[in-house]
Amino acid sequence: MKLLWSVRWEYSRSLAVRDCFGCLRHASQRQLPSSRLPVFPSSRLPVFPSSRLPVFPSSRPPVFPSSRLPVLPSSRLPVLPSSRLPLSGSPAPRLPISPAPPLSLCSLWFNYIEANIEFLLIHVYNDSMMKNILNINNRKRLILHILVFIILISIVHEVLIQGETEKGKTVQRSIAMTIDDLPVVRGKNITRMQRITSDLLRKVSAHKIPTVGFVNEQKLGEPEPLPERIALLQKWVDAGFELGNHTYSHPWFYTTPLAEFKAEVIKGETVLRPILEAKGKSLRYFRHPQLNTGPDRATKEAFDAFLKKKGYVIAPVTIDNSEFIYALAYDKAEEAKDKALMNRIGIDYLVYMNTVLEFYEQLSQESLGKEPAQILLIHANALNADWMNQLVAIIHARGYQFITLEQALKDPVYSLPDTYTGKQGISWIQRWRISKGGQMKEEPEVTAWVDIYAHK
Secondary structure (H helix, E strand, O other): OHHHHHHHHHHHHHHHHHHHHHHHHHHHHHHOOOOOEOOOOHHHOOOOOOOOOOOOOOOOOOOOOHHHOOOOOHHHOOOOOOOOOOOOOOOOOOOOOOOOOOEOHHHHHHHHHHHHHHHHHHHHOOOHHHHOOOOHHHHHHHHHHHHHHHHHHHHHHHHHHHHHHHOOOOOOEEEEEEEEEEOOOOOOOHHHHHHHHHHHHHHHHHOOOOEEEEEOHHHHOOOOOOHHHHHHHHHHHHOOOEEEEOOOOOOOHHHOOHHHHHHHHHHOOOOHHHHHHHOOOOOOEEOOHHHOOOOOHHHHHHHHHHHHHHOOEEOOOOEOOOHHHHHHHHHHHHHOOOHHHHHHHHHHHHHHHHHHHHHHHHHHHHHHOOOOOEEEEEEOOHHHHHHHHHHHHHHHHOOEEEOOHHHHOOOHHHHOOOOOOOOOOOOHHHHHHHHOOOOOOOOOOOOHHHHHHHHO
16 A cells, blocks of 8 residues: 555656646747757657666665766757857858758757656655665666756756847758768678668658768679669669769778879769669769868869869868767677667767867858858768767757758858868868968867777
């Protein structure tokens, strides 16, 4: 009887707190404009496995005094959205944008909190009778739930403050998504390649993101391309997406002779061009591997002239990043079948990408006097296949609308001179900055533990 009374009491208390969160969520919707975020029902939220969390003895429930809670540095927390810098200079041409779902950012996070509040309350406020019915797995899950809870509350708090101080001001940003190294980075086997391709296509299609994929035909198989891998490229074209040339084998231009690099371009369109032409499309975009445009000015200009003669348009990148390191770590965790570590890497990746977006927004203001139509570079890998929805939510929350690469290139900034050459492949914002006599600015770094795990 006492046990039943305890359960009823705890459940009633959880309902009361859940109602409070419901009120807060509705209030947040009134305070903030629609953030164009997709709807994430609680059943689709990330599952945080418990296999790697510490076990607390059943005789002593965990106690979390405020002084012992982990301190999360503000520099590592996502700032959603960052719109503190007013746009200056002439605005970019107004371009068609994809439709925006109606939920606010706060609603997204409160959905997660509401879905887990009963779990948190029952575990935090359990008494001696409740302890007897709590299993070990639930105790281990508690720690990670509380950490996620703290992160989400911090994000919501930041957004509420910005929504209050900006008084309805909105920042209109645009971005084109490009995905490199198709069909798949580190494909390993055709089943995995098919899964990654299908997940990427399903998610970018659901969000109506006009995407250009850049192909390395070497990944189709050697000495002859395999039909099942060619079929992966066909899926992109059949879904209405555009493909570009990323060379045959992804060589580093800095150490590759010009004649050999030209041959890489020609060899890299053997399969690609017929696939596009069969759909009435043309092969028009080229992306430099590693964003390296050559060892010196003369080589760079000679190769640019070659591309122009072949009918190619260079696809620059303004939002460059080290996502490939997170992807390598994620693949290793996947190979080890460590779901908890995969989730940890995925969450850190989202925080990192938000920091990268904020960095280039500020660098654009400093270097150009405005934020141009940005071009984002990511890769065809398992990390993005699994976390694309969350990444898109962060991009939308920062005020971005997805546009085509063709639309982005109409921004006048892409006609600015680019005189940079060197070992390092860098963002075009950095290139324009250097071409004007400025210095390259250090970009956000990958979290140390991810970098170590990826390269061990």
